[in-house]
Amino acid sequence: MKLLSSTVVAALVVAGCGPDPVVLPTPPMQTEMAALVAAYDSPTGTFDTAKAEDTLMRAQARLNELQLDWVPDLVSELLARVDNRLEQSGLSDDPATLTDTDSDRPIINAYATVHRVCKGWVDNGGQPDEAANGSIDITAVVEDGYLNRDAWGTATNCHARMLPVGKAAFDGFLDGTVILHLEGALTQDVSQARFLFYLTGSMGVASKMASGSFDFRFIEGKIEYRLQQPDGGDIVIIVGVTTLGVRDRTGMYSCDLVTQTCVHSS
Amino acid sequence: MRKARVIALVLASALMVAAVEARAATPTTEDGLPLLDERTAYLIGAQQFKIGVLALEYGITKRVSIGSDPPAWAARAFLPILVPNLHLKTQFYDSERLTMMVNVAGYGANLAKDNLPATWLLSFPLSLFASVRVADRVWIHGDGTYIFARATGSGNVDVDRADVAGGAAARAAQLGTIVEWRLTRIFSLTATGRYQVYTGPLTFSASGMTDPYTSVDLAGQLSARVEHPWQALAGVAVLWKHFHLVAGGGYGYYFIPGMNIAVPKKSFIPDLSLAVIL
Numbered sequence: 333m334k335l336l337s338s339t340v341v342a343a344l345v346v347a348g349c350g351p352d353p354v355v356l357p358t359p360p361m362q363t364e365m366a367a368l369v370a371a372y373d374s375p376t377g378t379f380d381t382a383k384a385e386d387t388l389m390r391a392q393a394r395l396n397e398l399q400l401d402w403v404p405d406l407v408s409e410l411l412a413r414v415d416n417r418l419e420q421s422g423l424s425d426d427p428a429t430l431t432d433t434d435s436d437r438p439i440i441n442a443y444a445t446v447h448r449v450c451k452g453w454v455d456n457g458g459q460p461d462e463a464a465n466g467s468i469d470i471t472a473v474v475e476d477g478y479l480n481r482d483a484w485g486t487a488t489n490c491h492a493r494m495l496p497v498g499k500a501a502f503d504g505f506l507d508g509t510v511i512l513h514l515e516g517a518l519t520q521d522v523s524q525a526r527f528l529f530y531l532t533g534s535m536g537v538a539s540k541m542a543s544g545s546f547d548f549r550f551i552e553g554k555i556e557y558r559l560q561q562p563d564g565g566d567i568v569i570i571v572g573v574t575t576l577g578v579r580d581r582t583g584m585y586s587c588d589l590v591t592q593t594c595v596h597s598s
Numbered sequence: 599m600r601k602a603r604v605i606a607l608v609l610a611s612a613l614m615v616a617a618v619e620a621r622a623a624t625p626t627t628e629d630g631l632p633l634l635d636e637r638t639a640y641l642i643g644a645q646q647f648k649i650g651v652l653a654l655e656y657g658i659t660k661r662v663s664i665g666s667d668p669p670a671w672a673a674r675a676f677l678p679i680l681v682p683n684l685h686l687k688t689q690f691y692d693s694e695r696l697t698m699m700v701n702v703a704g705y706g707a708n709l710a711k712d713n714l715p716a717t718w719l720l721s722f723p724l725s726l727f728a729s730v731r732v733a734d735r736v737w738i739h740g741d742g743t744y745i746f747a748r749a750t751g752s753g754n755v756d757v758d759r760a761d762v763a764g765g766a767a768a769r770a771a772q773l774g775t776i777v778e779w780r781l782t783r784i785f786s787l788t789a790t791g792r793y794q795v796y797t798g799p800l801t802f803s804a805s806g807m808t809d810p811y812t813s814v815d816l817a818g819q820l821s822a823r824v825e826h827p828w829q830a831l832a833g834v835a836v837l838w839k840h841f842h843l844v845a846g847g848g849y850g851y852y853f854i855p856g857m858n859i860a861v862p863k864k865s866f867i868p869d870l871s872l873a874v875i876l
Contacts, residue, residue, distance in 0.1 A: 352801075353798075353799050353801065353819055354799070354801050354817050354818055354819040413808050413812050413814055414814070416808060416814075417804075417806075417808075417814040417816055418816075420711065420714060421804070421816060421818070422711075423818075437823065438820040438821055438822055438823055438862075439820070439821040439822075439823055440818065440819075440820055441818055441819055441821070442816060442817065442818025442819070443816070443817060443818070444814055444815065444816045445814070445815045445816075446812060446813075446814050447812070447813045447814075447815075448811055448812045449811045449812075450811075451811065458810065459810075460810055460811050474818070
């Protein structure tokens with residue numbers, strides 16, 4: 333009997349009663365993000381090709397406000413870290429697919445949180461200085477084997493120095509709530525990233541800051557952003573390396589930057 | 599040369615049989631019936647060694663035995679993990695009608711990918727067995743099992759390893775029973791049932807730096823897709839003096855012997871156990 337009680341007690345001590353179940357965090361502003369995704373997929377505004385020159389001028393002004401030369405690279409780097417973590421655990425990095433299609437497999441719920449100290453605008457020899465340069469936290473959730481399309485977090489006084497390929501260094505600033513809607517699989521290749529970015533807070537570069545809400549979509553190197561039309565509704569401007577396009581409620585337009593004209597393409 | 603090999607084989611077999619005969623017999627009832635020692639409260643007996651498909655067992659004393667489960671080792675052939683394990687059985691009550699035994703087992707498995715720091719899944723099934731001789735030729739064997747499971751270490755968990763043949767190696771509570779009807783001295787008909795009354799998740803977490811500026815934390819859990827697996831089997835048990843055979847079949851979810859993890863696929867279940875007791 334003594335041996336019995338000893339072995340039972342030993343097993344209980346070693347094993348314990350098990351930790352509490354993991355409670356997945358819930359993405360914020362889900363309704364608002366769903367509406368934002370719809371605004372990009374099915375814009376409500378109408379593009380008048382007769383006013384293409386005016387529209388393209390306003391599009392350029394909006395582009396300057398959005399600081400899109402460096403933010404996509406910063407976000408893509410963060411998502412690559414999340415991708416790496418999920419991959420190490422054999423978890424799905426693609427919101428379109430189940431971790432494993434075998435329905436006999438267990439239910440997998442998990443979340444990854446990336447904490448990145450921003451590099452700062454002054455080179456300090458590679459030593460992270462969170463107090464001076466701020467940070468960004470991003471959380472991604474895998475629910476029942478699926479990677480949730482919304483990853484989110486907070487940028488706190490983030491002074492980021494980015495060196496986009498083929499461009500000069502940018503000293504950028506982010507502060508506020510960030511939500512990323514994943515439009516495709518996470519990737520280590522910045523140029524292949526697909527996400528919709530939303531920030532409410534402050535964003536800019538050293539010489540120019542702005543506060544409010546900002547959003548854009550990055551699809552494999554192309555940047556899309558919304559442009560409000562004077563007569564109501566939004567259209568979507570699509571900027572590639574050498575191309576410019578417009579999506580409105582009727583379809584797609586291709587534009588010529590030299591002649592400032594656009595034609596309906598689909 | 600071939601003739602010599604045959605002679606050697608016959609001699610070796612004869613020596614083994616002689617050695618077996620020289621050992622103490624396995625436990626029997628007062629009226630001389632051999633006892634079923636798999637998934638029941640009965641043990642193999644002092645200084646007995648059992649080599650079987652489902653268990654390796656050594657009787658330290660009449661009431662204490664230790665062993666290991668070959669199915670968990672054999673699983674390495676088709677799973678990406680090795681599952682070393684050990685169990686200790688202690689019979690703490692034995693009367694003419696009722697026998698009770700507790701089985702404490704431990705299983706370990708590294709759930710991390712080969713190139714990452716280890717995360718150990720530790721699983722401790724704790725089982726209480728009771729065998730009741732309800733009539734001269736009828737026994738009811740019952741067990742209650744609680745499986746403690748915990749992931750420790752780096753927290754890196756490869757879900758391909760953690761699912762262990764389709765069933766999450768998670769906390770669980772199970773009830774099992776065998777009704778045994780002895781038709782002759784050594785031959786029984788058996789009816790077996792098992793039901794998982796509680797299923798809990800297996801949680802894991804990991805932290806690490808990917809570069810001097812970036813840290814990534816991961817927290818998650820695996821939960822079995824089937825919350826209450828069950829099985830119903832019918833079969834026979836033949837208890838020769840040194841060879842025990844249990845065979846049968848049924849329907850439901852297969853519980854990996856020893857680990858008692860349910861494979862979450864309902865199907866026909868074969869039941870076969872063959873053991874030599876030396």
